[in-house]
Amino acid sequence: MNGVPLPWLPGTMMSLTHAAEVVLVVGCLLVLGLAPRIDRSRVIPAGIGIGVAVAAILLGMQEAGLARLGLVATGGVLVIGMLLLSSAELFERRQTPEAAALLLVGGIGAVVLVDGKNLLELALGVEMLSLSGAALVSLGQGQRPLEAGFKYFVLTAVTFATLLFGMSLCFLATGSLDVPALGAVAAGMRPFAVVGVGLFAVGLCFKLAVVPVHFGALDAYTAGPSSFVGFIMVVSKLGAAIALARVVSGAGEVLTVPMLGIGLVTISFAVVASFAQTDLRRLLAYSAVAHAGFLALGVASGSSALGGSTQTVAFYVVGYGAAALLAFACLAGTGTGALPLSAFKPGGSVQLGPARAIGLIVALLSLAGVPPFPGFWTKLAILQAAWSSWGAAATSIAAVGGVLGIVYYLRLLPDLFAQASETRSQSTFGALTATGLLLFAVIVLSCAPGLAWALAGR
């Protein structure tokens, strides 16, 4: 195992993941400390952020397995988030350094969640993600982001309290804050441990945004600044899904059956509700919920003959995350209001220009799970795991739910083709760079899905 020696404590090593966390914290403090001096610039905060994010990626490349995936993915998402900072719909322009710092906090939260072996660590990661998410959402222009941020906060706080209660129950039952292996809990204490681990999982589920704890995230994704929403969505799902997979694999059947139910209900619920949507932002929010359902299914499915559950889940997050980020990068700068589907008609109020229109087409196709885009491969991986654990009925429900979405995802496609050829772009350099990077990532993942699978492996 690689590590960084600590000069003040001879003989001890700090793991590279922890070193990366330290780097990110330092970057965060740096931005906050310099805030009064750099609040007129949009470049300097983003530059510092990109610097520490790249450092985290480089450190992560030295690691192996999930730690590598967590650092590389989080670092990548951070880079995109920083690039989009220039087109962020902020309440006040001077809040750019704050936004950069909050992005870094969210990133640290995700890294902690991916790496955390201990319930308290996981709780800390969840809290960092929640607070940074709520604050980022409410930094947006107008009343809608404030409302969304408040709802997100209240609901996240309640589920976080539930999570803490679950953690305490586990501690009471086992005397340790490690993720409990329920099989090893003494019989008299088992009810505590079982309920505790269940409540803890529900708390993590909020970050995943599955039914019935999806309301906060749904509203936040609908009304937050589009530059940040993609970031919040992806880092939350990354951290929560991997943490949840770890907790569930320790808890066994106590959690797999509820997670299966949650997954199937979430998929059906979100797909059905999506048919009634007329606002693209709301549609993407529901899509986040539907994909969370797939993640829950992957978490419930455990290990199959072809890969472990964390590998499947991490693979899914990478594929989904690239597409979702791409969608929001293309929408960056379109405000925090509703984006009616009719606004995309040629001559409508939204003018994307060729690059962003093509980006949005690719993103929607990938979210819909159309081959050969990453969304298709990840869906296959989850369905395969679901098949080997739960058999035909569950797999069929998930498969139908997964493909029916194609009808509403592709609703915009004719309009977007017209946009691609008939409109001009009014976008910032950062947003265009982010779109380009993500398009590249999506295309690489399309051609070589095995790459992301290997990255997610041990």
Place this chain on the structure above:
Amino acid sequence: MTTLLPWCFLFPLPFLVLNVFGFPKKPGAASFVGPLAILAAALVWLLGDRQTVSVVHEGWIPFLPDSAFRLSVDGLAAVMLAVVGGVASCVFVYAIAYMKEDERAHRFFAFLDFFVAAMCLLVVAGNLTVLLAGWTAVGIASFLLISFWWQRGEPLQAGFLALGANAIGDAALLVAAVAMPVGAGALDSLATTAPHATGGATLIALCLVIAACAKSAQGPLWFWLPAAMAGPTPVSALIHAATMVAAGVYLLVRVSPLLALTPEIMTVVVVTGLSTALLGGLASLWQTNFKRGIAYSTASQLGWMFVAVGVGAPFAAFFHLVTHAAFKAMLFLSAGTIIHAAHHEEDIRKMGGLRKHLKGAHAFFLIGSLCLIGTPFLSGSFSKDAILEAAQHHGAPWVSWALMVGALVTGAYAGRLYFGLFHGVEGSASKHAHEHAGHLGGFDLPLIPLAVGAVVLGYFEAGTHLLSTLVGKSVLHAAEAGAEVHIMPTALGLGAFALGAAGFVVVGRWLAQRPEKGLPVPGGLLAGTLVSELKVLPQGVAAIHSGRVGRYLLITMLGVAVVGGLTLRTPSAALPQRAGEAPPRPKKERGAKDIAPRIREGVKKQPRIRPTSPFGAPVDGPPRPQKPRPEPGAQP
């Protein structure tokens, strides 16, 4: 050269790129080269030594039972490629004239190129994953082309309908792809690998049949095909008559060895095909939109092919697929000429007497109709004969009798369309056609190869057995090997033709002479109303999201309670520790096992409730034996 054939799906892509950038100036002037190259490559392969060409890249998708990327071309695929390339070339040339006035014609040709590429990928797919890619991609292309004039509203709705129906088929294929046993390989070896899957061969066969039904508009999934006629007519000819809708039949023919293992699924195929053949034909009699009338006829003919597959005669099905592709594409394209000449009027009641104005279209439509009703010595009769013979000898007798009724219905709808359009009193739209009569060279030219095909394609099998030799290795069953297609029609075939001709001349003509030119009952509304009623469900679910935090909090806490309850309900016997990624728990001085005495210290004064949990509830069952903990991070 022949090793290139599996990669033929790349041929149209350069032209796609050219079209995206608006080259050449005249839309579509170069695009037909793509399908022509595919046709040429397929012919070179067919004329050569006909070695099966395979491309295999192992380890491409490590998370699937079959991790390889497989392409493969055998006789069946090569003939199908030739059909796709041939029909597509004609349609591309036709579309140059048809789309001349459309300002987005470059995009139209780009979509067409994309469709041909996807269709070829579907044909050359060597395993379920690649097939799935092509399968979904043709669905997307079909959606894009149906809704090409999306701003009119109706085409977009029709596109959604097609997308939704195809999605069900995609889901079925998805399940089939993940349900295969680990290590399953090529599509051709399905019959040996599929029985080892968890659900057995029946489940996989069922999935494949559902997928085929969705693509070929069979059974309960028929409704999207008539709606798809909202697209430009060249699209209807290429996608919704000749190639994409035939993909379902192609798939069933390809996996026919697997189907042969599952007699119950074969019965499902026969019943589905037969019901669509009859009901689709009948529904055609109601259509006032003559393009939709032809679409129902397509569904009905695909039903015939399904019946052939179901009775164990995949070769007859494939033979009919090939001949049908030629004459149905020709029918559609001549219908397109009428539509163009009549200024986009598609109502048969406003037509009539067109044979004087549109001589070319009239000739082609007549040839197509004659093929359709199985006139002896035209291609349609040979393939229909083959299906009837197979039904007579391999299926139950009632299947062939039902098909005879189908032949009568076929004659009736073909006759209604022919007489309604070209004979009788001139309608209001006919006078437009008069103005156009002289300028339709660009429309008639590409139909000539199709007409030639519609006449002679049958002789590639009848008397010569060329087609069965070409595809023989991949599909021909032992049972079917004995059956031969002769040039002289069989008694059964003659009977079917007699019925068809009677339907054509008597029933069809009678219907065409009625003022409403069809049956007076409005039909084909079922799907539309059902889909619109379904909207209640999404709106109901969306209404749960009222926006009020109080309500959200309540639902959230109820959800927490439900999950908590669910975890408690898990019987302790169901607590075996799962092997997985459970992190190692460091040994503490007072580990988990030491808690019980600790609690006992607390409850020492009440020894009677010793074996209870701190809640006072009795602990159920004897203590579970501890299983050995797996190695940390070990994979099972």
Place this chain on the structure above:
Amino acid sequence: MTPELVVVCCAFFVFACGTLGVVYRKNPVAVLMSIELMINASILLLILGSRMHNQPEGQAAGLLVLVLGAAEVVVGLALALAVFRGRNRVDVDAPAEIAG
């Protein structure tokens, strides 16, 4: 009724009070206080566990949870203030623009 059991029951009671408060109170500050109650219940359990198992890490965790709760309240109050500054009715159900 051992002391341990008393503390456990107390924690559950406090948590239930918090849950009911969250569901039934409409004033945002009251909702935040209810959430605080729920967090306190878990601190109680942590301390109890720490004593039962002789594990000091429980007490450390309790302290940390205390800090987390405080951080949460800071953000929460700030958000509530921003949301309800321009409104006459201080009711968590009042902002309901995003729906559907």
